[in-house]
Amino acid sequence: MKYYNLKDHLEKIDFREATIKGQGKEKGLFFPENIPQFDQEFIQNLHQYSNEEIAYQCMKDFVGDEIPSEILKEIVTETVSFDIPLVKINEQISILELFHGPTLAFKDIGARFMSRCLSYFLKDRNKKVTVLVATSGDTGGAVAHGFYKVPQINVVILYPKNRVSPVQEKQLTALGENISALEVNGSFDDCQNLVKQAFSDEEINSQLFLTSANSINVARWLPQQIYYLIALKQWIQEHKEQPVICVPSGNFGNICAGLLAHVRGLPVSHFIAACNANQVVPDYFKTQNYQPQKAITTLSNAMDVGNPSNFVRILELFGNQFELVKNKISAYSIDDEQTMNTISEVYEKYGYVLEPHSAVALAAMEQYLQENPEQKGFILGTAHPVKFPDAVEKAIHTQIEIPEPLKELMEKDKKTVEINSDFEELRRFLLHKI
Numbered sequence: 001m002k003y004y005n006l007k008d009h010l011e012k013i014d015f016r017e018a019t020i021k022g023q024g025k026e027k028g029l030f031f032p033e034n035i036p037q038f039d040q041e042f043i044q045n046l047h048q049y050s051n052e053e054i055a056y057q058c059m060k061d062f063v064g065d066e067i068p069s070e071i072l073k074e075i076v077t078e079t080v081s082f083d084i085p086l087v088k089i090n091e092q093i094s095i096l097e098l099f100h101g102p103t104l105a106f107k108d109i110g111a112r113f114m115s116r117c118l119s120y121f122l123k124d125r126n127k128k129v130t131v132l133v134a135t136s137g138d139t140g141g142a143v144a145h146g147f148y149k150v151p152q153i154n155v156v157i158l159y160p161k162n163r164v165s166p167v168q169e170k171q172l173t174a175l176g177e178n179i180s181a182l183e184v185n186g187s188f189d190d191c192q193n194l195v196k197q198a199f200s201d202e203e204i205n206s207q208l209f210l211t212s213a214n215s216i217n218v219a220r221w222l223p224q225q226i227y228y229l230i231a232l233k234q235w236i237q238e239h240k241e242q243p244v245i246c247v248p249s250g251n252f253g254n255i256c257a258g259l260l261a262h263v264r265g266l267p268v269s270h271f272i273a274a275c276n277a278n279q280v281v282p283d284y285f286k287t288q289n290y291q292p293q294k295a296i297t298t299l300s301n302a303m304d305v306g307n308p309s310n311f312v313r314i315l316e317l318f319g320n321q322f323e324l325v326k327n328k329i330s331a332y333s334i335d336d337e338q339t340m341n342t343i344s345e346v347y348e349k350y351g352y353v354l355e356p357h358s359a360v361a362l363a364a365m366e367q368y369l370q371e372n373p374e375q376k377g378f379i380l381g382t383a384h385p386v387k388f389p390d391a392v393e394k395a396i397h398t399q400i401e402i403p404e405p406l407k408e409l410m411e412k413d414k415k416t417v418e419i420n421s422d423f424e425e426l427r428r429f430l431l432h433k434i
Helices: 015-021 040-044 051-066 069-079 107-122 138-147 166-173 188-200 202-207 218-235 253-263 280-287 311-317 322-328 336-350 356-371 389-396 404-410 423-433
Strands: 002-005 008-014 030-032 086-088 093-097 129-134 153-160 179-185 244-248 270-275 329-333 377-381 417-420
Touching: 008 015, 015 051, 015 107, 015 218, 051 069, 051 107, 051 218, 069 107, 069 218, 086 218, 093 218, 093 356, 107 129, 107 138, 107 153, 107 218, 129 138, 129 188, 138 153, 138 166, 138 179, 153 166, 153 188, 153 423, 166 179, 166 404, 179 188, 179 423, 188 423, 202 423, 218 253, 244 253, 244 356, 253 270, 253 311, 270 280, 270 356, 280 329, 322 329, 329 356, 336 356, 336 389, 356 377, 417 423
Parallel strands: 093 377, 129 153, 153 179, 179 417, 244 270, 244 377, 270 329
Antiparallel strands: 002 008, 002 030, 086 093
């Protein structure tokens, strides 16, 4: 399998190099040269396969012979080594709980897969790699945990000051060792722009071996397909119809992975991109004009993205044909008031506790189902409610119990370096501190 740069189709590399490099020339994202199709027998009989077998079948064609099959099987087994249950909320809507991993967020799956692939690729190289990543919330913790104390790897995480929850901040700042956290005076988009600038800087790249663990990296983006298959495995045991899937969407890597799985043969009726007040994609569907915006701060902070990197991959997946994209995806914008009302109402009606991102998804799903009442589906629950205690406890008037491992983490000291949204400050840190 080769991957080409979406900004320079002549730049083609294999999975190993795409994992190590992160992105291509001109900050371009890599995209698979061909889309391997699922065997129909495999899809129809998902219930007969273990989650580990499903994960291996999902990833093997993208990895090719870059990792021996036995090693890849070990990697995917560790990637999905926790529960991923599909839980019924009401007769029309279920939720895929993706928050049972070590950092209580869906990004554990992509981060665990990528860290293990990168570790394998570096084992015979006498060179240190710096993983440089921007986070709007959960990526940082998942990456920090996935790469913690991994030999030959330093991790530098940029996050927006005062725009992540206390739990999210501790998960990416309390580890120390080979993990450095930079607290940026700015938005997530500012953090992401600084990271992209670093990848294009000749001096930095001549002295450091940089890669990224954002969903711009194929080894972070592609394994997110796995849990769509695991969800369908559970769905088909109770339902005959194809599901509608609603995904909380910020940088659009998550929904893009689901769409990729669908193009490969995963039966899905429709996808919904659930956005908060950052509505560049909902606006695109109304106007056919993609216009990046300055990010707005909301309760669902991991989705506070004004220029989602992975949307270009979605367009590529559908041949940049607007009508094809619009036929498969609907997009809704949900504000903070709707988010809070949804958390409160779902708790009162069904006794289920949503956090802000999954609440945005459920509100968007309800809007879609009002227009399409004959359909059913599920939302992606991307984080545990304990990561957003202020909003959730205010909405449900009940205190959320903190899991034991998290209590220990919350008592640790925060270790950060504060910088402005100034590339020269990032450059100095990378060249003199790493």
